[in-house]
Amino acid sequence: MSLATALKSGDVTLLPGKRDEDWKWTDLRGLLRVLPAASPASDAALPLGPFGDLGEVEIALVNGRLRGDPAALILAAGQSRVLRLRFVSTAEGSHAAHISIELGEGAALTLLESYEGLADGYVADAGLEITLAKGARLERVVVAADAEGAVSVSSTVVILAPEARFAQTLLTDGARRQRIETRIAHPGALAEVRLDGAYLLAGKRHADLTTVVEHQGVDGTTSQLTKGVVRDQSRGVFQGRIVVEEGADRTDARMRHNALILSDKAEIDAKPELLIFADDVQCAHGNTIGALDEEALFYMRQRGLPETEARALLIEAFVGQVIERIDHEPARDLALAWAADRLRA
């Protein structure tokens, strides 16, 4: 059951929906009665994306069709690179893309990934497979700027070798229905995962951040921080699952999800899960959903800040705690600016 298989076969009954436990809050089956025809090819030049001209190489998938040399996605041992990966939708209709990224031993990649809705009403699926060899390091910064009327699913599978480091920061402002899923096979063995995200939703937008980390061996760490801000009638979904398998001792896994609901009609569905089958572990999760602190707002106004400015400062600081964990400084600055734009809109 996935959008990809449904698009491939044209069989709408293969769409995931309410009856699938993992998709109950992001129902595609109930939303799409028919699957739209394939999007047309496009050879129009692309405007700059959220990451501008940062990095050395660009690979784009325009309406599911590849532009650029995919060889750049394979890094030999010891190589390092900053790469933009853009999933761009320039027309209605449906399209799917699949990408594989491989890092050899000790290789380092900064992946600046964006989803860009330049048209409205498209149905897009993206699948990524990321493999890190021993000691490889990947920082993935994702800005998902889908169109308001889009249905968009991105699913990533990450396979880590010992001592690899995978760090991810996902920023999204949602779509008509949007799901961004990350599944990580974690070998333990001094491999490290940072798995962050922020959803900043307004209007009737929907975003679903789903993550699964499976700790399969001893001495692994995972640090996860997700923040959400929902306004108007938007809906945020956070499903985070960390599994510590039997024998995966000395695992250190921490998951936090904090969200702000800024309107009576906005909604957040959160399901943080820790499934622990090992004895000697340090695991914790925290989940808070609430309104902006009115007492803090009064305090700030008492010091002279107008209400709108006080609110903006509190919300930006709240989201900033995710963004400041981005290592790549120029990407961090762009991410911060992108988020500020969404929050002040």
Added chain:
Amino acid sequence: MLHIENLRAEVDGKEILKGLSLDVPAGEVHAIMGPNGAGKSTLSYVLTGRQGYEVTGGTATLDGEDLLALDPNQRAAKGVFLSFQYPLEIPGVPALTFIRTAMNAQRKARGEAEITAPAFLKLAREHAAALKIDFEMLKRALNVGFSGGEKKRMEIFQMAMLAPRFLILDETDSGLDIDALKIVSEGVNAMRAPDRSMLVITHYQRLLDYIKPDKVHVLSAGRIVATGGPDLALELEREGYDKYARAA
């Protein structure tokens, strides 16, 4: 400076201030003492415009200007500063960033130019040193993880930085040990000026050993029921508030 006449205010439909009148002339420090529940904190919140504190009658003016008609931030720009009994934590906003944003918002509201970064930092270093605040602490999120004493010191630091005309100190001594109390009091005393007034709200006389008031008022059941010199505070310390509770 501050002129309050027959002020009435309620919280959740319950009248707390029941016709309070008070004058604090420029350059003077007045203490407000009273038993728990007398309306001391309510007075400070009504003067600063906190939501939920509804004024049902009377007036409060600062140099003739109606305070009650203004938003909390406009009152701040006019120079009203409340040192909170329980200062709030502002996660993710460094203390210095917060104060500079507040200062510039006040300046903007008054039609003044923003303070330059070097001038701001110079001012911050001076006041931090005077209040024995580690400058590194000012780079941390405001009040987050600070001790009770550190939070109070941070209130006085903000007060010194923003240089308000009318200061309200709400139970500033609570949670302070003797050393911290001295530092905080020195900070407050350093701000005494002919064109600045203070309202010191406290339950205990102790603070008034350090911040000497020109006048002491007893607030009981929503009204000022007695006014006197510093001796009145000593009498209250000896005899308690019983007499005034009955009078109210």
